[in-house]
Amino acid sequence: MHERQKNTMAWLIPTLGYVAVLGIWGLTGKLALRTLSWQDVLLITAVAYAVVAVGLVALGQASFHTGDTNNWWAIASAACVISALIFIYIALGTGEVSKVIPISAAYPAVAMLLAAIFLSEGLTPGKVAGALVVVGGVVLLSVSD
Numbered sequence: 001m002h003e004r005q006k007n008t009m010a011w012l013i014p015t016l017g018y019v020a021v022l023g024i025w026g027l028t029g030k031l032a033l034r035t036l037s038w039q040d041v042l043l044i045t046a047v048a049y050a051v052v053a054v055g056l057v058a059l060g061q062a063s064f065h066t067g068d069t070n071n072w073w074a075i076a077s078a079a080c081v082i083s084a085l086i087f088i089y090i091a092l093g094t095g096e097v098s099k100v101i102p103i104s105a106a107y108p109a110v111a112m113l114l115a116a117i118f119l120s121e122g123l124t125p126g127k128v129a130g131a132l133v134v135v136g137g138v139v140l141l142s143v144s145d
Helices: 003-032 038-058 071-094 097-104 107-118 125-143
Strands: none
Touching: 003 038, 003 071, 003 097, 038 071, 071 097, 097 125, 107 125
């Protein structure tokens, strides 16, 4: 296997896993919200995160880096994830999974724009066209019944 293929596989396989698990999460979240509030589901999610975090520390796979300025970015990232979970649980509690999850899947357009502005990542015509296709697909999914 060529080096470029290895590099692609290094990120592509976990990304596809993310897509699959996130799709399943939309369903399991909706099912949980049948009898639990979004606050209850968020609490259970936090406990699960804590179990994984303790396991990573116990296995020596993670540690706190005191004094590292990038900790603030990690905290900001955590705040984004927590906020996103609250928003999506509220949406799933009131909306259809088949509409909520596809609309939520339009976030790459936001990430792509922010990456271009703040990380100087290229914004090519192909990327813009791809983002427009995603947003167009989201619109179609959300208005069709």
